Amino acid sequence: MTTGTIGIIGGTGPEGRGLATRFARAGLEVILGSRTVERGIEAGREVAAVTGGAVKGGRNLDAATAEIVILTIPYEGLRDTLQPLEAQIGERIVISTIVPMQFKEGRPSMTATQTGSAAEDVQILLPQAQVVGAFQTLAARKLADPGVQLEGDVIVCSDHPSAAREVMELAELIGLRGVNAGPLSNSHYVEGITALLVSVNRIHRKETGIKIVGI
Ligand SMILES: NC(=O)c1ccc[n+]([C@@H]2O[C@H](COP(=O)([O-])OP(=O)(O)OC[C@H]3O[C@@H](n4cnc5c(N)ncnc54)[C@H](OP(=O)(O)O)[C@@H]3O)[C@@H](O)[C@H]2O)c1
8 A cells, every 4th residue: 555645525515524534543644625724624623533543734735745635525516626627636536425316305316427427527527536436335434433443445436546456455455345346337327326315315215325246
């Protein structure tokens, strides 16, 4: 594992804080980004206090200076958020956790994307970056509770094999198995099954994940 710093764009929300909690406890430095510097700093202080780890916060641009960048913003904010960060992000590994989803009359459904998945849209917006779709199926609340033993697999999709390997190592660092699931376009299915998990969660009042059997 070559990575020491994780930057989280939109890191003030539940998913960003949850991933930050796990990575900080695993010994990585984390920078939580926000559209508002004060919100970022406050979130950084809070996660640092809970984990005792090296967590700080700032603007999304500050998070984009980290070695690996994770996106935890809603799909709707993708273009406006990433366009000003493109030069800073350059060829970095960028992990999309984004599920393009909406609720209609309380029911989850997929939002249409430009390319077929949020992760592929990220690759269009950041053409130089090594984009990886991963961590979509991990529920924020379980990530944020250090008392919960994480379970399930992290499905990893990318057109950049070395980036995919590094993200699988990140998954292992937080106690999960990374499963190489091929090209970035397969993120379409991972994002879709996450929308299904949201429905399952509602019916069973649990936070579920997925596990690939047979390998
Ligand atoms: N929540 C989960 O359990 C979960 C699980 C798996 C995947 N995900 C995915 O992770 C992403 C984040 O989920 P979340 O529940 O943490 O979402 P969220 O709370 O709605 O958003 C996360 C952060 O993104 C920023 N943000 C909100 N709207 C934005 C916009 N229009 N443009 C740019 N930034 C915006 C906000 O930070 P600032 O106001 O500080 O900028 C917010 O705190 C989503 O794409 C979701 O599909 C979530």
